[in-house]
Structures are given as C-alpha cells and as structure tokens.
Amino acid sequence: MTRSHIPRIVVCGAVDDGKSTLIGRLLVETGSVPLDELALSKNSDGSYDLSRLTDGLQAEREQGITIDVAYRYLKLPEGNRALLADSPGHEQYTRNMAVAASTADLAIIAVDASKGVSTQTKRHASICQLMGVRAVVVALNKIDILDKKEQKRLISELTQEIESEFTTLFKNLSSNKADHPRVVVVPVSGGRGDNITSAKSGDVSLLSTIIDELGGIESKPSSPSPELRIPIQSVLKQDGKRWYVGRIASGSIHLGDEVLLWPSMNRCRVTELTVSGTAVNGAGTGTSVSLSMENDVVLGRGDVVVGINNNFEQCLSRAHLANLVWISSEPLEISTSYLLRVGPIEIPVRVEVVRYQIDPETNLQVKSGGLENNQIARVEISADRPFLLDAYSVSRDTGGFILCDRVTGDTVAAGMSISPLQRSSEVTRYLFEVTRELRERQNGIRGGVIWFTGLPGSGKSTIANQLEKTLFEVGIRSFVIDGDMVRQTLSSDLGFSIEDRTENVRRVAQLSSLMLEAGMVVLVCLVSPSASDRASSRSLFSNSDFVEVHVDTPLEVCKLRDPKGLYARASADPSNEMTGVGQQYEAPADPDFVLDGTLDVLENCKPLLSWVRSRKM
Amino acid sequence: MTAGDTDHLDALEAEAIWVIREAYGAFTKPVILYSGGKDSTVLLHLASKAFAPLSIPIPVLHIDTTWNFDELIEFREQTARKLSLDLIVYSNPLGVNGKVTPFTHGTDEYTRIMNTDALRQALDQGRFDVALGGARRDEERSRAKERMFSLRGSGQSWNPSSQRPEFWTTVNSSLGEGQTMRAFPISNWTELDVWKYIKRESLQTVPLYFSNIRPTVTRGGKIIVVNDSRFILNTDETPVGRRVRFRSLGCYPLSAAEETSAETVEEIIQELEKTRSSERAGRLIDEDNASSMERRKVEGYF
Ligand SMILES: Nc1nc2c(ncn2[C@@H]2O[C@H](COP(=O)(O)OP(=O)(O)O)[C@@H](O)[C@H]2O)c(=O)[nH]1
Numbered sequence: 016m017t018r019s020h021i022p023r024i025v026v027c028g029a030v031d032d033g034k035s036t037l038i039g040r041l042l043v044e045t046g047s048v049p050l051d052e053l054a055l056s057k058n059s060d061g062s063y064d065l066s067r068l069t070d071g072l073q074a075e076r077e078q079g080i081t082i083d084v085a086y087r088y089l090k091l092p093e094g095n096r097a098l099l100a101d102s103p104g105h106e107q108y109t110r111n112m113a114v115a116a117s118t119a120d121l122a123i124i125a126v127d128a129s130k131g132v133s134t135q136t137k138r139h140a141s142i143c144q145l146m147g148v149r150a151v152v153v154a155l156n157k158i159d160i161l162d163k164k165e166q167k168r169l170i171s172e173l174t175q176e177i178e179s180e181f182t183t184l185f186k187n188l189s190s191n192k193a194d195h196p197r198v199v200v201v202p203v204s205g206g207r208g209d210n211i212t213s214a215k216s217g218d219v220s221l222l223s224t225i226i227d228e229l230g231g232i233e234s235k236p237s238s239p240s241p242e243l244r245i246p247i248q249s250v251l252k253q254d255g256k257r258w259y260v261g262r263i264a265s266g267s268i269h270l271g272d273e274v275l276l277w278p279s280m281n282r283c284r285v286t287e288l289t290v291s292g293t294a295v296n297g298a299g300t301g302t303s304v305s306l307s308m309e310n311d312v313v314l315g316r317g318d319v320v321v322g323i324n325n326n327f328e329q330c331l332s333r334a335h336l337a338n339l340v341w342i343s344s345e346p347l348e349i350s351t352s353y354l355l356r357v358g359p360i361e362i363p364v365r366v367e368v369v370r371y372q373i374d375p376e377t378n379l380q381v382k383s384g385g386l387e388n389n390q391i392a393r394v395e396i397s398a399d400r401p402f403l404l405d406a407y408s409v410s411r412d413t414g415g416f417i418l419c420d421r422v423t424g425d426t427v428a429a430g431m432s433i434s435p436l437q438r439s440s441e442v443t444r445y446l447f448e449v450t451r452e453l454r455e456r457q458n459g460i461r462g463g464v465i466w467f468t469g470l471p472g473s474g475k476s477t478i479a480n481q482l483e484k485t486l487f488e489v490g491i492r493s494f495v496i497d498g499d500m501v502r503q504t505l506s507s508d509l510g511f512s513i514e515d516r517t518e519n520v521r522r523v524a525q526l527s528s529l530m531l532e533a534g535m536v537v538l539v540c541l542v543s544p545s546a547s548d549r550a551s552s553r554s555l556f557s558n559s560d561f562v563e564v565h566v567d568t569p570l571e572v573c574k575l576r577d578p579k580g581l582y583a584r585a586s587a588d589p590s591n592e593m594t595g596v597g598q599q600y601e602a603p604a605d606p607d608f609v610l611d612g613t614l615d616v617l618e619n620c621k622p623l624l625s626w627v628r629s630r631k632m
Numbered sequence: 633m634t635a636g637d638t639d640h641l642d643a644l645e646a647e648a649i650w651v652i653r654e655a656y657g658a659f660t661k662p663v664i665l666y667s668g669g670k671d672s673t674v675l676l677h678l679a680s681k682a683f684a685p686l687s688i689p690i691p692v693l694h695i696d697t698t699w700n701f702d703e704l705i706e707f708r709e710q711t712a713r714k715l716s717l718d719l720i721v722y723s724n725p726l727g728v729n730g731k732v733t734p735f736t737h738g739t740d741e742y743t744r745i746m747n748t749d750a751l752r753q754a755l756d757q758g759r760f761d762v763a764l765g766g767a768r769r770d771e772e773r774s775r776a777k778e779r780m781f782s783l784r785g786s787g788q789s790w791n792p793s794s795q796r797p798e799f800w801t802t803v804n805s806s807l808g809e810g811q812t813m814r815a816f817p818i819s820n821w822t823e824l825d826v827w828k829y830i831k832r833e834s835l836q837t838v839p840l841y842f843s844n845i846r847p848t849v850t851r852g853g854k855i856i857v858v859n860d861s862r863f864i865l866n867t868d869e870t871p872v873g874r875r876v877r878f879r880s881l882g883c884y885p886l887s888a889a890e891e892t893s894a895e896t897v898e899e900i901i902q903e904l905e906k907t908r909s910s911e912r913a914g915r916l917i918d919e920d921n922a923s924s925m926e927r928r929k930v931e932g933y934f
Contacts, residue, residue: 021640021820049910052773071773072792073923082793085776086769088822096640098820110797117799248650249657251686260657260682262650262801291645292684303649303682316657342797356802359657415800424806429799 020301022097024089024229025115025148028125029135030104033156035081037125037205038101039065041225044212045090065205069101082108084115091230097121104135109389110342112139113429116146117415121229125154128161128173128202132180134376141375143196144185145338145391145431147411150197152228153177159204174200187378194408199228239300240265240410243274243322246358247314251305259314262303264358264412265405266322269297275327276312277319277403284309317360319403319413327403332435334367334397335404339386343420343427347386353418353427355396362402364418368395371448380448386428395436407431454534460491461630462531464556465623468543469566470600471581472573474612474619475540478566482620483538491627493536496523499579501541517548524552531560536627546601562626565603568612641829645678648817650801651780652682652764655815656690658805659762663720663755664692665934668704669881670837671766671818673711674826677835678817679764680715690764691718693754697746698727699734699883701859707838720758724750734885735864740924746883748933752788755812762813765934770822772912774926780819786810788932823879823911824904831897840878843895847871854888879911 028034039056042048048068056067069085070076081103089097100115102108116122122143126136143151155177161169177200185195201223203210210224223231243266251258268274270288275281287307290298298304306320314320321327341347347366355364371380373391386392407414418428455461465482467475479495486493502509505522509515520543527537543549553561574582608626610619655662664679666672679688694708712719726732727746734742755763769776779798784790787810796804807813818826830837840857847858849869857878858871863885865871876889877900894900925933 021643046908050908051910051912055773068773069776071775071777071926073926074793076923083777083795085773086820087776088770111795114797114799248653251683251689253686258686260653262646262653264801289684291649291681301643301646303646303653305684354806356804358801359654412801415802417797417799417802417804419804419806424804424808424811426797426799426804429797 020120022121023100023119024097024121024123025100025102025112025119025143026123026125027102027112027115027139027143028104028154028156029127029130029133029139030080032104032125032127032130032133032136033205034104034125035066035069035101037123037154037156037203037211037225038087038099039063039068040205040208040211041089041099042068042087044208045226047088047090080105083111091226095230097229104139106135106138106389109138109142109340110429113142113146113340113342116143116148117411117429119143119146119148120150122148122151122196123154123225123229124151125156125205126173126177128155128158128169131173132177137180137184137377138375140181140184140196141188141373141378141391142340144188144194144378145340145373145375147407147431148196150199151181152225153181153198153200154205154225155200155202156205158202158209159207170202174202184378188373201225201228240405242266242327242405242410243268243320244405244410244413245304245306245320246360246413247316247318247320248359249316250314256307257313258305258307259320260303260305261320261359263298263300265300265410267297267299268304268306268320270295273323275321275323276314277321277327277331278400279312279314279318281312282323283312319360321403330403330405330435331401332404332437333399333401334395334436335402336433336436337394337396337404337416337430338373338407338433339366339392339394339418339428339430341386341388341390341392341428343425344388345420345427346388347428349384352421354421355398355402355416355418355430357404357413357416360403362398363421364396364398364402366394366418367397370394382448393433394430396430397436404432404435406434451532451534456632458492458534459632460536460627461632462534462536462560463627463630464527464531464537464539464561465564465626466527466539466541466543466549466552466561467564467566468541468549468603468606469612470568470570470573471542472576472578473566473568474610474616475566477616478610478612478619478623479538479540481616482623485620485624486536486627491536492534493538494530495538495540496526496530498523498541501526513545517545520545520548520552524555527552528555531556542600544600546603549603562607562623563603564608564610564623565606566610566612567602572613641825641832644818644821644825645681645829647820648675648678649682651815651817651819652679654781654803654805655762655764655813655817656682658803659807659813661758661760662690662762662764663758663760664688664690665751665763665765666692666694666708666719667766667881667934668694668700668708668711668838669766670826670830670841671768673835673837674818674821674829675764675766676711676715676717677833687716688718691720691758693720693722693758693760693763695747695750695754696721696723697750697883698723699746699862699885701838701840701857701881701884703840704838704881707836710836720754722750722754722757724753730862733862734883739886743886743928743933744931748928748931751934752932755788760812761807762815764815764817766818767816767934768821768823768826769819771910772925774923774929778816778819778929780816781805782814782816783807784812784814784932788812790814790929790932792926792930824901827897827901827904831901838881840881841900843875843877843893843899845873846876846889848874848876848889855891856887857884857889859884 085101087099089099102112102115181198212226244264245261248261286309289305350365355362370393372383405414414432416430417426506519530537781803783796894903
C-alpha cells in the first residue's frame with residue numbers, strides 16, 4: 016500500500032526578483048485562486064498586485080516583504096496538483112526558507128534577468144541543496160525589460176552563467192553528483208505572463224513554460240529507503256492489550272514479520288496490523304499504522320520498530336556527523352546539552368566539534384569553531400549512549416533532526432545527518448583539512464604500501480633498502496618500517512608468543528596506514544608468518560594501495576646467511592619460538608609479487624619500481 | 633473523480649492521523665475543537681481512525697455562541713452519542729440571556745466575545761495544552777501562513793511574524809510557562825478534498841450543506857437564513873423561501889447561503905469542481921477588513 020505523493024515546491028528568490036508576482040501569476044493562470052480572493056489583490060487603480068495573494072500577513076503587506084512561508088495549492092495539468100511553499104528571501108528569515116525547503120521535492124528560484132545571479136540567489140540554491148531538494152527550476156524573470164534585439168543572446172548567456180554558477184556551488188558542498196539538484200532554466204516574465212503556463216512568441220523562440228518544466232520533473236524520491244523505520248508516536252491500551260501507533264517513515268511492514276525494537280533491541284513478531292482501523296496484510300512508507308506484538312514487549316513513545324535484516328546497527332552511534340543550520344539568536348554553545356528530536360525520538364546531545372562552517376554564498380568551507388544565527392556548519396554531535404540517525408540523503412524523516420534549547424524550549428537548529436562516527440574510544444577525532452589527497456597532489460604521486468613477507472634472512476630488508484635508494488634518487492618520498500626497528504621501539508613491550516606476534520603485526524599495519532595518510536610510499540619488512548595476520552593488515556587498505564611481496568628464499572639459504580645469528584641461537588635452544596624453526600611460516604597463497612631472494616637485488620627491485628611509478632598523478 | 637484522487641486522499645489521511653497521534657502522544661492534555669461543520673466532521677472521523685479500535689480518547693470542545701443553527705446542534709448531539717464522545721459545550725456567560733448578540737453588537741466585537749474569549753476561557757479552565765482544530769490553509773490567506781503545530785503565547789495569542797519553525801515530521805512540543813499548542817491535522821486539505829473524503833467515507837453531515845427550500849432574507853446582497861424567532865427582521869423584510877445551501881457554517885445571522893441546486897454530496901463535488909469563488913465568500917465576519925482573520929487569530933481565535 017504505497018501512498019501517492021503530492022509534490023511540494025519551495026518558491027524563493029532574491030528580494031525584488033519578482034518571486035511574489037511570479038507565484039501570483041502561476042496561481043491565477045492555472046485557476047488556483049478563487050475570484051473573491053483575487054479581488055482582495057486589486058489595486059485602487061484597478062490593476063492587480065499579485066504578490067498580495069501569498070503575502071498573507073499584515074506585516075508582510077505593510078513592509079512589502081515575505082516573512083514566513085505561505086502554503087498554497089497549484090493546479091497542474093491532468094488533475095494533478097502541487098503544494099507551493101512561498102518562502103522569504105531575506106537572510107534574516109533564512110530559518111523560514113529552510114522550513115519550506117525541508118519538505119520540498121522541487122524548487123522554483125526567481126532570478127531577475129536584468130541583475131543575474133545574486134548572493135541571495137546562491138544562498139537559496141545552497142539551502143535547497145542542503146535540505147535535499149532534488150530539482151531546481153530557475154525562473155529567469157522580467158525578460159520583458161531586456162533589450163529586444165539583445166534578448167536572445169542575453170538569455171542564452173544568463174542561462175549559461177546560472178548553470179555554471181549552480182554547478183560550482185553544488186560541487187563545493189558535495190563531490191557526489193547524486194547530491195546535486197537538477198537545474199532547468201526557463202526565461203519568463205511574471206509581470207507580463209510570458210512562459211508561465213503558455214509560451215509567448217516574441218523575439219525569442221521559447222521552448223517551454225514553468226508549468227511544462229514542473230510537470231516534466233520526476234518529483235518522487237528516486238530511491239526511497241527500503242529500511243523499515245516506524246517511530247512510535249503513542250501507545251494505546253485496550254483491556255490489557257497494547258496498540259503501538261506510528262507512521263512508517265521508510266520501508267514496509269507485513270503481518271507476521273519479525274522486527275527489532277530500538278532501543279531495547281528485543282525481537283518480536285507483528286501479530287496485528289491495522290491502517291485507519293482496518294486490518295491489513297502489509298503497509299508501506301508514509302502510512303499511519305497500528306501494531307500489536309506477540310509476547311509482552313513494552314514499547315513507548317520514541318521507540319522505533321526496525322527491520323531485522325537491515326544494516327540497522329550501522330546507523331547507531333554515540334556520535335554522528337551532520338550539517339547544521341543555526342536558527343537562534345543565541346549562538347551555539349559547545350558541549351552544552353541540547354535536546355535532539357527526530358520525530359518522537361528525544362535524545363540529550365552535545366555539539367562536540369564544529370569542523371568548519373559552510374558559506375552558503377559559495378558552499379566553501381570556512382574555518383570556524385562557532386556557529387551563530389543563519390550560519391551553516393559541519394558538526395559532530397554526541398550523546399551518552401548510541402542513538403539512531405539515518406543518513407539524511409536516504410531518509411529525511413529519520414535523518415533530519417532539530418535541536419531544542421533545554422531551558423527556553425526554542426528550536427535552535429535544524430540538522431541533516433551525514434553518517435555515524437564509528438570509533439573505538441570516546442575521543443572525538445578532529446578532521447584535519449590537509450588530507451592525504453592534497454599531500455599526494457603536492458608529491459605528484461600516490462602513496463602506497465609494499466608489504467614484504469618472508470623468512471628471516473630471506474632478503475626483505477636488502478631489497479627494501481635498494482628500492483628506497485632508487486626512489487630517493489628520483490625524489491619519491493618513502494620510508495621503510497623494518498621489523499627489528501619496530502621490535503625495539505613501538506613493540507618493545509611484546510614477546511614472540513602467537514598473540515604478541517599478532518599484536519605486533521597489527522601495530523605495524525596501523526603505523527603503515529598513518530604513513531600512507533602522510534602521503535608516503537611505505538615499505539614494510541616483516542616476517543609476518545601468519546596468513547590471517549597478513550589478511551587483517553591488508554583489510555586496512557584499499558586494494559589499489561597495497562601490494563604483498565613474498566621474498567621466497569629457501570630455508571637452507573636463509574640459515575646459511577643468518578645475518579643476525581638468529582638461526583644459530585635457535586638451534587642451540589629447542590624451545591625458541593623462532594619462525595622457520597620453532598613456528599611455521601605460512602607462505603602467501605596469492606601474493607602480488609614473488610621475488611626469488613637468491614637473485615640480483617636490482618633485478619628484484621624492477622617490478623616494484625614500475626608499480627610505484629604507475630602511481631604518478 | 634480523477635485517477636489520482638483516492639491516492640491523494642490516502643496521503644492526506646495518513647498525514648492527518650500522524651498529526652492527531654502526535655498531539656495525543658507528545659502533549660499531556662489534548663482537546664479537539666469541534667464546530668459541527670464539515671471540517672469538524674472529517675476531523676472527528678480521522679480521530680476515530682487514528683485511535684481505532686478504541687473510541688476517541690480526547691475530549692471534544694464545542695464553543696457554542698448560542699446563535700448556531702438548530703440543525704447543527706441536533707447533529708452535534710447525534711454525533712456525540714454515536715461516537716461516545718466526551719463532549720464539552722462552553723458558552724461565554726456574557727452571551728447567555730441574550731446580552732451579546734449579532735444584532736446588538738458589531739460583528740467584530742460579537743465574534744471576539746462569543747468565539748475568541750469563550751475559546752480562551754474554555755481552554756484555560758480545562759488546562760488543555762494542545763487544541764486540535766479543523767482549520768485549512770486554503771480557507772484564508774493568513775491561515776495559509778500557519779504551521780501545522782502552531783505555538784500560542786500567553787492568552788492563546790498567535791505571533792505570526794515569529795512562528796516556531798517546523799521541520800519535516802518533527803514537532804518541537806516544548807511548552808514554556810503560559811504557552812499552549814494548536815494542531816491542525818487537515819491543514820493541507822482543500823474544500824474539495826473534504827467533500828471527496830466525506831463521499832468516500834460515507835460520512836453524515838449537517839443537512840444545511842445540501843440545497844433545500846429555506847426561509848431567507850437578503851441583506852447587502854447576501855442571503856441569510858432565518859433560523860428562529862430571535863432573528864430581528866427589519867420592517868420591510870419578510871422571509872422568502874429560497875433553494876439554498878451553505879458552504880461554510882457559522883452563527884446563522886452571520887452565514888451567507890448560496891442559491892444552488894446541489895442536493896447530494898456528488899452534486900456538491902461537481903459544483904466545487906466548477907466554482908471560482910472561495911468558501912469564505914459566504915462568511916460575513918471576514919468582510920470587515922483585509923486582515924480581520926489574522927487579527928482574530930492573533931487574539932486567540934480558532
Ligand atoms: N518588468 C518586470 N517587472 C516585474 C516582473 N515581475 C515583478 N516585477 C517587479 O519587480 C518588483 C518586485 O516584485 P515582487 O514580486 O514583489 O518581488 P519579490 O520581492 O521577489 O516577491 C515589483 O516592482 C514588480 O512590479 C516582470 O516580470 N517584469
């Protein structure tokens with residue numbers, strides 16, 4: 016039972032770019048305004064002030080500006096309709112524009128053709144993107160005042176300018192194209208009524224109208240989240256029986272389904288399912304349902320019913336990364352408790368870190384540790400216990416949240432969750448802005464990890480030494496992490512038991528990972544006899560960044576070489592845990608390179624050198 | 633009906649039920665404001681769906697101005713019995729015994745005393761922290777500006793220029809000293825949606841919505857139905873039978889009827905699909921000035 020969706024459209028534009036007139040025109044031409052209401056917009060001279068249709072508050076009409084959102088239906092062709100949310104342009108009312116955009120599928124942004132894209136226009140486009148609006152129709156407005164002869168050229172130039180400005184803006188906020196709203200530019204005149212519902216032939220061959228474009232854009236969520244989420248709103252008790260009621264935020268549920276309850280993490284089966292008082296077998300996203308469960312499970316308001324098969328645990332964390340729009344005149348106080356609300360869920364949280372602010376006029380990152388009214392930032396939010404937040408890009412209703420002041424009760428921020436922050440300790444990691452990517456670009460080459468494994472005395476260090484010398488000569492930064500060096504320093508507390516060897520390998524792998532972050536070519540020389548230890552090391556890296564090199568030298572040759580006298584000592588003491596003597600060396604099954612340690616060192620370096628060179632940028 | 637209608641009604645119904653349950657779950661003492669009209673009828677029906685199989689666990693408040701149509705009061709009593717409602721009827725004591733009437737007081741003053749003040753008194757006495765109403769955004773342009781959950785300051789006042797923001801389906805239910813909440817489950821319904829839903833759900837409504845011969849007089853171009861002997865006729869007036877119906881019901885001396893032939897729900901729907909006038913065109917109280925609704929709402933009106 017999937018519910019059909021009435022599309023919502025946020026309408027915005029810089030002050031005086033003609034947004035109100037445009038909406039008025041849209042409403043009038045589509046027959047969306049009753050005539051007696053239209054009469055209220057009549058000027059004393061008999062002309063109409065269409066902006067009065069949506070500026071429904073006295074203060075708005077007096078000041079000639081839009082202060083808050085007006086919701087009005089727009090009739091669309093074929094019996095369809097959309098709910099328009101007319102929203103204010105002034106920066107001081109950013110919160111109201113964000114309110115309108117938060118539930119909008121599409122946006123109409125009015126841009127005055129004689130002025131072009133302004134900082135306010137960009138601000139609106141950014142907020143639309145931030146709030147998850149999927150497509151933007153730019154109404155390139157007031158084309159009637161463009162010079163007749165120049166009109167065609169000007170419109171085409173402006174269209175290009177708008178498209179490129181918006182693309183840059185969207186890219187700056189997210190490199191993921193899926194997060195970029197689609198952009199369509201339509202040249203119109205709200206005042207004269209060109210290209211609103213019908214194309215007007217003039218000097219320009221105009222291809223489409225606002226109404227055409229609205230109809231053409233798919234307004235439904237492209238890929239609704241399949242994960243079941245029913246935040247429980249309330250519990251109804253009927254002669255000892257309990258009904259849990261809520262609206263399906265995402266996914267679907269069926270009679271008899273086994274579900275998981277958060278936060279108790281109990282599993283139970285749905286024994287009764289009703290929609291609007293009628294028993295049903297299943298229900299989908301958007302439906303208000305009532306459930307009863309087997310056993311004596313007890314749920315309360317703010318608990319959430321989730322599916323057992325989905326990756327629910329991944330959305331649970333004590334800390335989440337999010338974008339935050341601050342909408343209170345009181346600035347953010349770091350580490351002060353706020354009440355986070357997502358639907359009926361309430362969690363006391365703190366904002367631990369402001370990673371950076373996002374300037375909505377450019378979407379570029381701005382260094383700042385604070386957050387004030389109308390500012391936007393990327394923050395880390397944490398609580399005392401793990402809590403559930405979905406990615407906003409996947410589900411607005413369970414990924415969008417508000418923060419409330421615990422004293423005044425005011426809503427101080429709207430947040431859009433990005434991802435949970437998974438980490439081993441309570442330490443909040445600061446995200447430094449000089450990244451591996453930047454370092455590598457400066458170096459002109461991607462870093463990497465070359466992991467040499469082989470028996471003691473097989474020739475790992477000799478080959479690594481030669482390779483590093485060659486790299487150094489050509490200016491490629493590298494570093495050798497040698498087993499013996501680590502044993503004397505980082506792992507001086509460890510012995511040679513199986514557990515200690517595993518721990519030693521883990522430390523070396525983590526160290527390599529840090530050095531890879533530093534942009535280095537890391538050469539690891541470690542016996543690493545255990546295949547499983549090597550496998551878990553490898554799992555820290557992406558496949559392209561890591562190669563395993565087996566330096567394959569017969570045990571007899573190693574024993575003969577015995578550069579550190581290890582084999583000699585081992586044979587003198589049978590209880591010695593020396594690899595190759597006391598412990599088994601597990602040769603790699605499928606190494607990236609196998610080198611014969613009895614061959615020429617320079618020859619052995621060649622394939623590795625060419626692997627490193629292939630990583631030039 | 634066009635193909636999309638049923639789905640739209642389903643979506644609107646699901647949203648309304650969500651609001652009703654939220655009002656019930658997030659607040660401690662909810663009340664449903666009931667006028668007996670079509671919107672209230674739909675609201676009550678949605679509430680019974682929201683809480684089925686239980687009966688509606690929220691008291692229902694009717695602010696009785698004492699100038700309602702008889703048929704409406706009759707319908708209210710029937711409905712209360714049928715749905716086993718916990719019905720509270722409240723009238724401002726000032727209006728009892730005919731001290732404040734639409735004939736002795738100006739429309740504005742009368743409405744303030746018998747509607748707004750009465751509502752404020754009843755809400756204060758009942759210590760209700762959330763009041764559910766059947767207002768719709770398409771009724772009037774200041775209503776188009778209101779949130780679905782709308783915060784009221786002390787004295788039930790509305791501050792339209794600084795409303796509490798409303799994001800997604802998350803309600804900030806925190807209330808400070810003296811604050812209360814209004815919740816509007818059918819905010820996004822149109823008059824046509826209401827009638828299509830009434831049809832789909834086979835709901836009974838007050839017969840005044842259907843055309844019938846009724847005793848009327850005309851004043852200032854509006855047709856007024858003479859409900860009872862309290863109606864003060866001018867010397868030159870004699871009630872005339874006309875075939876009329878109402879789109880919107882208020883106090884009978886202040887509600888204008890329309891001459892139409894729509895006698896059934898289907899015919900009303902057909903009529904509304906063609907009409908170009910708004911439903912409040914028939915409300916005399918909205919005519920005083922362009923911002924009268926907003927001003928009344930600021931004072932605490934429905
Ligand atoms: N020439 C021209 N002027 C327009 C057009 N649309 C609006 N205007 C004028 O631009 C000004 C601002 O219009 P308004 O709709 O109030 O802008 P808003 O602030 O964006 O809502 C007013 O003076 C309008 O008359 C148009 O299509 N052409």
